[in-house]
Amino acid sequence: MICGRTPEELLCEIQGFHGFVAPGLLIGAFMIDKAYKVIDKTIEADAIVETKHCLPDALQIFTPCTVGNGWLKILDLDKFALTLYDRHTLDGFRIWLDLDKAKNHPNIYNWFMGLVSKKDLPKDILIDAIFKAGSDILSWEKIHVVQYGSREKKGAINVCDLCHEAHAASQGKTCFACQGHSYYDRLVMA
Numbered sequence: 001m002i003c004g005r006t007p008e009e010l011l012c013e014i015q016g017f018h019g020f021v022a023p024g025l026l027i028g029a030f031m032i033d034k035a036y037k038v039i040d041k042t043i044e045a046d047a048i049v050e051t052k053h054c055l056p057d058a059l060q061i062f063t064p065c066t067v068g069n070g071w072l073k074i075l076d077l078d079k080f081a082l083t084l085y086d087r088h089t090l091d092g093f094r095i096w097l098d099l100d101k102a103k104n105h106p107n108i109y110n111w112f113m114g115l116v117s118k119k120d121l122p123k124d125i126l127i128d129a130i131f132k133a134g135s136d137i138l139s140w141e142k143i144h145v146v147q148y149g150s151r152e153k154k155g156a157i158n159v160c161d162l163c164h165e166a167h168a169a170s171q172g173k174t175c176f177a178c179q180g181h182s183y184y185d186r187l188v189m190a
């Protein structure tokens with residue numbers, strides 16, 4: 001069992017949430033499984049993940065931490081690592097894909113380092129290699145979180161003088177969009 005699931009259940013849940021079985025997400029399941037084995041189960045664990053790719057979804061599937069509830073923070077460092085930590089003491093464990101260990105699993109190493117094409121390494125072979133490797137390719141250490149550890153509170157809100165939508169009061173009396181910093185242009189509806 002990995003994260004309390006059979007391999008079939010695991011793949012099914014990854015497919016359902018992520019849209020397809022991403023190898024990185026499967027490795028993420030083993031990382032979280034390892035984290036929950038070393039961390040005290042009675043604590044409320046928040047998470048920090050060090051890449052935007054794949055791994056955040058593993059945390060959202062296999063832990064209670066999500067972007068939306070604020071228990072998961074995503075750092076854009078593109079490092080294949082995650083931390084689960086006690087949100088009160090900020091002590092926890094950081095787990096990462098250890099390249100030295102991954103070298104013993106050439107299919108995983110070559111995929112991760114981009115050394116092999118999808119054609120030369122079919123996904124079912126890679127997935128099989130990941131199940132066989134399990135936590136053999138991972139390392140972990142005990143850490144104390146010194147940044148990004150506290151949950152962000154929602155700040156004061158203001159109603160925009162121009163569009164009458166609510167927005168963060170820190171933006172001023174009008175919202176960023178009405179100040180000209182919008183991510184969209186309005187189109188006329190037919």
Ligand SMILES: [Zn+2]
Pocket residue numbers: 160161162163164165174175176177178
């Ligand atoms: Zn506005």
